[in-house]
Amino acid sequence: MSGVVGASGMGGGGAGSPLLSVQNVSKSFGGIAAVSQISFSVSAGESVGLVGPNGAGKTTLFNCICGQLRPEHGSVLLNGETITGLPVHRRSRLGIGRTYQRVEVFADMTVAEHLLVAERARRGDGRLWRDLCNLSAPRAEELAKVGAVLELVGISDQADIPVSSLGLGSCRLVELARALAAEPVLLLADEPSSGLDVTETRELATVLRTLQRERGMAVLLVEHDLAMVGAVVDRTIVMDLGSLVAEGTFEEVMADPAVRDAYLGVSA
Amino acid sequence: MSQFLGFAIPGIPYGCTYAIVAVGLVLTYQATGVFNFAFGAQAYTSAFVFTKLVQNDGMPVWLAFVLSVVVLAPILGLALDRFLFRKIPNTNTTAKLVTGISLFVGIPSLLPVLFGSQSQFNAPSILFNPNIVYFRLAGTPVNGIYLSSAVVTAAVLVAVVVLMRTTNLGLQMRGAVESRRLVQLDGVIAGKVVATAWAVSSLLAGLAGVLLAPIYGQLQAQDYAALLVAAFAAAAWASLRSMPIAAVVGILMGVASTLLQGYLPPDSTLSAAVLPSLPFIVLFGALLLVPGMRRLDDTKDPLASVDPPAPPTTATLRAPQLSKIIRRLWYLLLGAFIVSMLTWIPPTWENVFNEGLALSTIFLSIILITGMGGQLSLAQATLAGVGAFTAAQLANHLGLNLLVGALVGAALAAAVAVLLAVVSLRLKGLGLALMTIAAALFFDNSIFSLPSVSNGQTQTLRQRWIGLGVFNPNGHALFVLEILVLIIAVVGVLLVRKGTIGRFLTAMRGSEVAAAGLGINLTWQRVLIFALSGVVAGIGGTVLVIQQQAVNTALFNYEFSLVFVVIVVTTGVSTIEGAIQAGISFVVIQQLLTFLPARFGGNSLTIVLFAAGALTYAAHPEGILEYNKRRWTMRFERLLFAGSSDPPSREPAQMAGAGGGTTHHPVTGTTVDTVMVEPLAGHDPGSTR
Numbered sequence: 007m008s009g010v011v012g013a014s015g016m017g018g019g020g021a022g023s024p025l026l027s028v029q030n031v032s033k034s035f036g037g038i039a040a041v042s043q044i045s046f047s048v049s050a051g052e053s054v055g056l057v058g059p060n061g062a063g064k065t066t067l068f069n070c071i072c073g074q075l076r077p078e079h080g081s082v083l084l085n086g087e088t089i090t091g092l093p094v095h096r097r098s099r100l101g102i103g104r105t106y107q108r109v110e111v112f113a114d115m116t117v118a119e120h121l122l123v124a125e126r127a128r129r130g131d132g133r134l135w136r137d138l139c140n141l142s143a144p145r146a147e148e149l150a151k152v153g154a155v156l157e158l159v160g161i162s163d164q165a166d167i168p169v170s171s172l173g174l175g176s177c178r179l180v181e182l183a184r185a186l187a188a189e190p191v192l193l194l195a196d197e198p199s200s201g202l203d204v205t206e207t208r209e210l211a212t213v214l215r216t217l218q219r220e221r222g223m224a225v226l227l228v229e230h231d232l233a234m235v236g237a238v239v240d241r242t243i244v245m246d247l248g249s250l251v252a253e254g255t256f257e258e259v260m261a262d263p264a265v266r267d268a269y270l271g272v273s274a
Numbered sequence: 275m276s277q278f279l280g281f282a283i284p285g286i287p288y289g290c291t292y293a294i295v296a297v298g299l300v301l302t303y304q305a306t307g308v309f310n311f312a313f314g315a316q317a318y319t320s321a322f323v324f325t326k327l328v329q330n331d332g333m334p335v336w337l338a339f340v341l342s343v344v345v346l347a348p349i350l351g352l353a354l355d356r357f358l359f360r361k362i363p364n365t366n367t368t369a370k371l372v373t374g375i376s377l378f379v380g381i382p383s384l385l386p387v388l389f390g391s392q393s394q395f396n397a398p399s400i401l402f403n404p405n406i407v408y409f410r411l412a413g414t415p416v417n418g419i420y421l422s423s424a425v426v427t428a429a430v431l432v433a434v435v436v437l438m439r440t441t442n443l444g445l446q447m448r449g450a451v452e453s454r455r456l457v458q459l460d461g462v463i464a465g466k467v468v469a470t471a472w473a474v475s476s477l478l479a480g481l482a483g484v485l486l487a488p489i490y491g492q493l494q495a496q497d498y499a500a501l502l503v504a505a506f507a508a509a510a511w512a513s514l515r516s517m518p519i520a521a522v523v524g525i526l527m528g529v530a531s532t533l534l535q536g537y538l539p540p541d542s543t544l545s546a547a548v549l550p551s552l553p554f555i556v557l558f559g560a561l562l563l564v565p566g567m568r569r570l571d572d573t574k575d576p577l578a579s580v581d582p583p584a585p586p587t588t589a590t591l592r593a594p595q596l597s598k599i600i601r602r603l604w605y606l607l608l609g610a611f612i613v614s615m616l617t618w619i620p621p622t623w624e625n626v627f628n629e630g631l632a633l634s635t636i637f638l639s640i641i642l643i644t645g646m647g648g649q650l651s652l653a654q655a656t657l658a659g660v661g662a663f664t665a666a667q668l669a670n671h672l673g674l675n676l677l678v679g680a681l682v683g684a685a686l687a688a689a690v691a692v693l694l695a696v697v698s699l700r701l702k703g704l705g706l707a708l709m710t711i712a713a714a715l716f717f718d719n720s721i722f723s724l725p726s727v728s729n730g731q732t733q734t735l736r737q738r739w740i741g742l743g744v745f746n747p748n749g750h751a752l753f754v755l756e757i758l759v760l761i762i763a764v765v766g767v768l769l770v771r772k773g774t775i776g777r778f779l780t781a782m783r784g785s786e787v788a789a790a791g792l793g794i795n796l797t798w799q800r801v802l803i804f805a806l807s808g809v810v811a812g813i814g815g816t817v818l819v820i821q822q823q824a825v826n827t828a829l830f831n832y833e834f835s836l837v838f839v840v841i842v843v844t845t846g847v848s849t850i851e852g853a854i855q856a857g858i859s860f861v862v863i864q865q866l867l868t869f870l871p872a873r874f875g876g877n878s879l880t881i882v883l884f885a886a887g888a889l890t891y892a893a894h895p896e897g898i899l900e901y902n903k904r905r906w907t908m909r910f911e912r913l914l915f916a917g918s919s920d921p922p923s924r925e926p927a928q929m930a931g932a933g934g935g936t937t938h939h940p941v942t943g944t945t946v947d948t949v950m951v952e953p954l955a956g957h958d959p960g961s962t963r
């Protein structure tokens with residue numbers, strides 16, 4: 007299955023430099039420090055969980071990494087090179103894939119078209135002359151690849167259905183497949199299991215685990231379903247009120263009193 | 275000093291009316307979220323009725339004022355709220371804009387249809403007599419017009435301040451500034467706040483209309499459109515938030531325009547270029563410089579996510595067999611049309627259809643930018659004009675063939691479109707609409723009338739500029755030329771639409787955030803679609819003037835840009851046949867109406883019809899005509915496949931994703947990702963032909 011989604015996963019930088027490195031990143035909205043002084047790193051092929059209560063700043067941190075937001079301080083490095091100044095689409099082409107907490111699908115497209123767009127966007131395709139010469143029809147190898155990713159995520163049967171007639175759970179899987187079609191070296195998944203039922207969640211966890219193991223894709227996973235986090239990640243980071251409160255294996259951080267405080271203090 | 279005042283004082287009546295309308299704009303925008311493009315038309319309506327009551331029916335001025343301003347204006351505003359704007363969800367910026375534009379275009383055309391088309395002259399002044407000089411200010415005579423507008427404006431501003439500061443309702447309206455949702459959650463009060471805002475601001479519009487009327491000898495809708503755009507500028511400098519700033523900027527603009535007129539050398543190019551365009555330059559400046567204007571559509575409201583997402587556009591896939599049948603029908607229709615044009619259709623109607631074909635080409639540019647690009651541009655007639663004037667001038671001065679000139683003109687139109695895209699990169703929705711209308715007005719007033727462009731005159735095209743017997747009224751060369759151009763343009767647009775760029779644009783319309791997140795360069799795509807739309811508009815413009823055999827500024831003024839949008843929105847902005855239906859139906863209806871008695875208003879009625887069609891945009895974003903077409907094809911489909919076990923027709927589906935994402939965490943977590951994307955285009959995968 008590793009051949010299916012390509013082999014760009016091993017794109018780790020020089021020896022020693024982590025795949026993603028977040029250094030002292032801060033972002034505030036008005037007076038609220040949504041993210042303050044966060045530093046951590048993710049190695050190539052590693053799977054890291056990012057958990058914390060509502061409003062902890064997880065999505066904001068994702069937005070800083072992907073470029074939707076510009077942090078006020080700090081920098082983000084991919085393969086040892088700083089990407090803090092790059093626009094969203096450039097970062098994406100460097101291999102950062104993402105799914106969104108609030109589903110962001112393309113309402114006018116079928117499921118398969120989502121993946122085709124992802125594949126072409128990654129290559130920076132879209133020459134006007136090619137379109138005008140009618141050279142833009144989906145090619146066989148593109149279709150094969152789209153089919154393979156759909157298979158992997160388990161939504162092959164929905165390939166030709168417009169997303170506007172899918173439920174929330176399926177839309178999340180479409181988002182995941184779309185991100186995977188672009189062959190990211192790092193996948194940022196923002197609450198991928200919300201809206202999925204227990205079985206679907208378990209399957210999703212398996213897919214993520216497989217991808218990470220077999221093609222070395224690093225995963226940064228934001229998730230409220232701690233069971234799923236436990237099943238997928240190698241390491242867990244806990245955020246609360248914009249700050250990093252704990253880091254370690256899943257069992258370690260769950261045992262950490264500071265983490266209990268963070269959760270109980272907010273949501274009890 | 276006395277010279278200064280002598281220049282400044284005549285600007286006061288203008289400034290006062292700008293201020294009043296600007297305050298009304300800010301008031302409705304803050305309290306209801308609607309930026310009302312119809313205010314100019316409402317002002318015109320009150321002025322029209324007021325003048326008519328006094329001049330034709332001999333009513334006393336005070337009674338006419340009460341009826342037209344105090345009674346009619348608020349009722350009109352309440353009706354607009356009740357029957358149109360209240361039904362549009364707050365997040366659907368495009369629907370609000372399109373509705374406003376339809377009213378902007380439709381109401382002034384409706385008045386002559388209702389009340390007869392004779393013009394109104396010499397509107398009476400309220401309060402003071404325009405012919406009496408009441409006193410002199412440093413030597414400058416102050417007559418009744420100045421005095422009325424100053425006194426009334428002062429009174430109005432005081433009244434609005436009192437309303438906002440001291441009454442309970444004012445408090446709630448100011449609350450709406452902070453969080454519209456918070457106020458609206460309290461259902462009963464929300465309705466009252468919204469209704470009051472509409473009534474009050476419409477009253478202000480009516481008042482401004484009546485105040486402005488005596489300044490002009492003849493009452494004309496254009497002057498009220500200019501008033502509205504000036505008020506746009508004032509409101510924009512106030513970030514659409516602060517009424518005092520809007521009022522002050524409005525007054526300053528009025529005064530500044532007469533000051534400039536006084537001090538600039540009268541015959542200089544500078545005064546020719548700057549003066550008529552002052553309001554548009556001011557608006558342009560606000561859009562570029564005022565940070566609040568660039569963030570208009572970013573929802574900052576902490577409760578924004580409580581709003582339902584913009585309604586999904588109906589997704590109806592046709593069965594492949596049906597698509598094939600329909601495609602064949604289109605080819606058949608095209609063949610029949612071409613043969614008919616070449617054989618039995620009389621020259622009058624051939625000419626009508628020729629105009630329709632030229633317009634269809636221009637309308638294709640709207641399909642590109644609005645249907646595919648998801649951006650509402652109000653400058654498409656301007657882009658067509660850039661193409662047309664370029665081709666005509668090149669032919670006139672260099673003897674370049676018009677067909678070659680058309681390509682140069684198209685390139686220039688594309689360049690202008692790119693410039694427009696670049697200055698408005700960070701604007702969308704309302705901001706972009708304002709930017710493009712400012713550009714259109716700027717071109718109308720300052721560029722197209724330049725001596726080297728048109729000198730404000732009509733230029734007749736010569737046969738030798740194009741050859742091929744195109745101008746021969748008994749031949750079919752013009753038709754052949756036009757149909758060829760249209761077919762080439764349609765094929766080009768189709769290829770782009772089903773190619774990679776089309777897919778990227780569809781992605782962007784669905785979610786800009788996700789599109790960028792996949793590696794699509796949003797800026798580049800946007801510039802590209804503007805450029806393509808400029809090329810098509812430029813070529814269409816040249817074809818139109820070839821058909822008209824003449825070129826002048828009146829063919830391409832900003833009103834046409836608005837009318838064009840209204841027409842295409844009615845027939846369907848998301849499909850390519852929408853452009854062709856628009857072009858043909860517009861000229862055919864216009865021609866048919868000439869058989870009606872003049873009493874029914876002729877051209878005005880055509881525009882009223884299309885404006886009425888466009889008012890349904892909120893309910894049928896795919897276009898009311900397209901909607902009905904789909905309904906009929908669906909019925910047909912059911913009939914056709916009635917027996918089969920697997921009915922291929924899919925009912926309009928509902929969008930599951932967008933709403934679902936917000937249910938999980940209704941308040942937090944959704945704010946960053948809530949960049950609402952205009953669902954401008956209906957989708958229509960089935961009709962990609």
Ligand SMILES: Nc1ncnc2c1ncn2[C@@H]1O[C@H](COP(=O)(O)OP(=O)(O)OP(=O)(O)O)[C@@H](O)[C@H]1O
Pocket residue numbers: 035038039040058059060061062063064065066067107939942943944945946
């Ligand atoms: N665009 C914004 N404007 C203002 N405040 C914001 C914005 N985006 C996020 N915030 C605030 O920043 C804080 C962190 O929000 P964020 O969405 O990053 O949290 P989260 O950890 O993803 O929460 P959740 O688990 O609910 O998704 C919250 O207090 C939120 O209200």
Ligand SMILES: [Mg+2]
Pocket residue numbers: 064065066107196943
């Ligand atoms: Mg979040």
